[in-house]
Amino acid sequence: MTEIIYMKDTESNYVREFDARVIDRGFDFVVLDRTAFYAAGGGQPSDTGSLAWAEGSVEVREVRKKGDTKHHLAQNPDIVPDEVRGELNWDRRYAHMKMHTAQHIVSGVVYDFYGGRTVGNQIYSDRSRIDFAPVTFTDDMLADVQTKCNDILSKGAKVEISTIARDVLEREVDSQRANLDLLPKSVRELRVVTIGDFDVCPCAGTHVRSLSEVGKVSITKRDRKGKDKERITYELG
Ligand SMILES: [Zn+2]
Structure with missing residues (x-):
């Protein structure tokens, strides 16, 4: 289960960068142990942003909760290391x-x-x-x-x-x-x-x-x- 960072209190809604670990991968997505990305639902669209590491980063196009909270990526999830830093597209x-x-x-x-x-x-x-x-x-x-x-x-x-x-x-x-x-x-x-x-x-x-x-x-x-x-x-x- 992914810990949803913004659920806790009001201030946690302002977390726009966070460290996380990849706990599962699919053909176009990763599942993280914790996330600040909002998964589309209740009339509010998904957050977008990126997952970054020392040598690179990948765009997060969309986050959907279907069982797991899946971060759908613009590139093959196999390039993503186990430890990443998530960053939200904050203006959006x-x-x-x-x-x-x-x-x-x-x-x-x-x-x-x-x-x-x-x-x-x-x-x-x-x-x-x-x-x-x-x-x-x-x-x-x-x-x-x-x-x-x-x-x-x-x-x-x-x-x-x-x-x-x-x-x-x-x-x-x-x-x-x-x-x-x-x-x-x-x-x-x-x-x-x-x-x-x-x-x-x-x-x-x-x-x-x-x-x-x-x-x-x-x-x-x-x-x-x-x-x-x-x-x-x-x-x-
Ligand atoms: Zn509301």
Whole structure:
């Protein structure tokens, strides 16, 4: 099993270089004993970067978790020695951290004020989208969502990551707001992201340590995706 470095706490989300040992190899991938690379999932894309050693390096194109956490490489994994230094493409990852943290705020505001639940989301480094249902937005509602998000972001609350027992969390939060009811019942311990007094939500993604790092949300697009379902696209500035 690979130790996932960024799961532990908020500061571990900022680890961009780490030493690791190769514990398995496939036709185009290696498995490491520990990693700071994010494997694609939950609407957040994979990290990219490199694995380096004294005489060389190889590009990490994509990381996927299929059983093991597989680091897919641009070259034959046989050239990689057993001891490597992983390095993330930090600009891309940091953009995902800001976008992902903003997603919690937009999702929370839409649920709190308009009752729409988040039913899907996809983060990119330059824009992101969230699907909500049931909801039908008007231009005024979207302007209001944007203003409320930016009010919350401007207060710069701390973002904290911790592990909480599911039954404790179920007593403390609105399980629909936190999408707790969608998680398999077998999951008893949850990695939880807490944003000031605004949001408590189980999430395995990467996030910034303070809302002051996110910038301002700008809602750039709205699409109708079905009877009661709408998609919001936002950017950060
Ligand atoms: Zn998250």
